[in-house]
Amino acid sequence: xxxQLQLLNAQLRLFTRPRIGRTRxxxxxxxxxxxxxxxxxxxxxxxxxxxxxxxxxICCGSCxxxxxxxxxxGGGFISGSPLTHSAMLGALxxxxxxxxxxxxxxxxxxxxxxxxxxxxxxxxxRLRHLGYKPKDIVLGGDSAGGGLALCLLSQLCQRxxxxxGVFTFSPWTDLALTGESLxxxxxxxxxxxxxxxxxxxxIVLDGADPCDPRASALYAAFPDCPPVWIAWSETEILRDDGxxxxxxxxxxxxxxxxxxxxxxxxxxxxxxxxxxxxxxxLKHAAQFVQESFADNxx
Numbered sequence: 001x002x003x004q005l006q007l008l009n010a011q012l013r014l015f016t017r018p019r020i021g022r023t024r025x026x027x028x029x030x031x032x033x034x035x036x037x038x039x040x041x042x043x044x045x046x047x048x049x050x051x052x053x054x055x056x057x058i059c060c061g062s063c064x065x066x067x068x069x070x071x072x073x074g075g076g077f078i079s080g081s082p083l084t085h086s087a088m089l090g091a092l093x094x095x096x097x098x099x100x101x102x103x104x105x106x107x108x109x110x111x112x113x114x115x116x117x118x119x120x121x122x123x124x125x126r127l128r129h130l131g132y133k134p135k136d137i138v139l140g141g142d143s144a145g146g147g148l149a150l151c152l153l154s155q156l157c158q159r160x161x162x163x164x165g166v167f168t169f170s171p172w173t174d175l176a177l178t179g180e181s182l183x184x185x186x187x188x189x190x191x192x193x194x195x196x197x198x199x200x201x202x203i204v205l206d207g208a209d210p211c212d213p214r215a216s217a218l219y220a221a222f223p224d225c226p227p228v229w230i231a232w233s234e235t236e237i238l239r240d241d242g243x244x245x246x247x248x249x250x251x252x253x254x255x256x257x258x259x260x261x262x263x264x265x266x267x268x269x270x271x272x273x274x275x276x277x278x279x280x281x282l283k284h285a286a287q288f289v290q291e292s293f294a295d296n297x298x
Contacts, residue, residue, distance in 0.1 A: 001263055004275040012190040012265055021193040026078035026109040026203065033079040040087035041273030043094050048086055053126045054104035054119070056082035060094040067136050067293050069093075070123060070163075071102045072152075074143025074267055076172075077116060077204045078108050085142075088270050088282065092140075095286035098293070100140075101127065105148070112206045117214045120152045135296040138289050139166040142267045143238070144204075146171030150217035150228075150245065157222050165292030167229040167285045170238055170267045171245060173218040175201045176210035179240030188235040191265045197237065218245055225254035227295075229288040231281055233264040259284055 016036075023029045049057045071089060073080040082089070082102035089100045105119040127137055134156070141149035146168030153166050177198060186194045205215060213220035218241070228249050232242030246256045261268065264277055269285070271278040 002276050005264065005268075005277050008271060008275050009190040009263065009265060017189075017191050017193055020191070021196060023196075026107065029076070029079040030107070033075055033084050034081075037084035037087070040270065042087035043090045046086065046090040048083070048090075053123060055123060055126065056086070056102045056104065058082065058086055058089045058093055058100040058102055060090040061097065063093060063097055063099045065099075066132075067098045067138075068127060068132055069096065069098055069100045069138050069140050069289060070127060070149075071100050071139075072105065072120060072141035072145030072148045073102060074141070074145045074170075074172075075107075076200050077113075077144045078200070080107075080145070085270070088272055091272050091279075091282055092286055092289075095283055096289045098138075098289060108204050108206075113204060113208050114212075114214045116148055117151050117155075120148055121155065124152065124156065134161050135164050136293075137163040138292050139163050140168065140285070140289075141171065142169040142270070144172045146230075147173045147175075147215075147217050147241075151214055151220060153225070153228075154213055154217060154220035154222055157225050160224070162224060162226045164296045165227045165229070165288065167231075167288050168242075169231050169269050169281070169285070170233065170236060171217070171230065171242055172238055173216060173241040173245045174210075175205060175216045176219075177201055179238070179244065181239035181241075182237050185235055185237045185239060189237045189266070190235070192237050194237045218248060222249055222252045222254060225249060225252055227255040227257070227288075227292055229257045229259070229285060231259040231261070231269075231285070233261045233266070233268065235263050236266045238266065257288065
């Protein structure tokens, strides 16, 4: 572990985790995430263009026009936006040579479930309308957005319209909260207080079935699934969400690559530019994106 990561974990444990534990409303969570995102290191010449349908096109450097990453931000469905993730996504665009299309899907306080998966499907349809074929698109996401990307993948697989691939960082895939890591890593996770996640799931679902495959990708079907890449940390409370998702996809015949860090915080690529582990994992995801497109161009 780098000294930068050791320092980051200490700061998160000392300041961020207690702040999350004290957060009272979704609106307060959103303000906190927006403030924290100002510390992210964006690459030079980052370009962000908002277009119709809540789509933010994020580009850095020279990008090929015939490929795109459709990305869904994290934040527990109550916080975050394409702008809070723009520094990381700009670095991803730079590393892949591909434009990132990030969706501003409705947060739970703006529209209840299943508005989020409906917005994700609408974003896919928008890209198809713009002329992108399924093989021209890779899906991506982190945390809640990673789960959303996988829920969308399930629907697309069942339609026979799968993308070239999917990558996720620390995905939240089980809103039924059955993973053992929720208790096993209750003290180890440097950023997420486990006592709040049950409350969060109740807010997000608003009475809906937590095993609904539109909410929890762990319970979805993935026929003829494309390659999937999943990263998670051994110390985070959502460890089992990533690990069990990888196992389920493999059971359905998917080619699944995983990257497991021993002690990184939840969605550590957001700290690219600050900690080498974040930069390295983001580059590995970028390599997966490039390989997914290359495999489908032959």
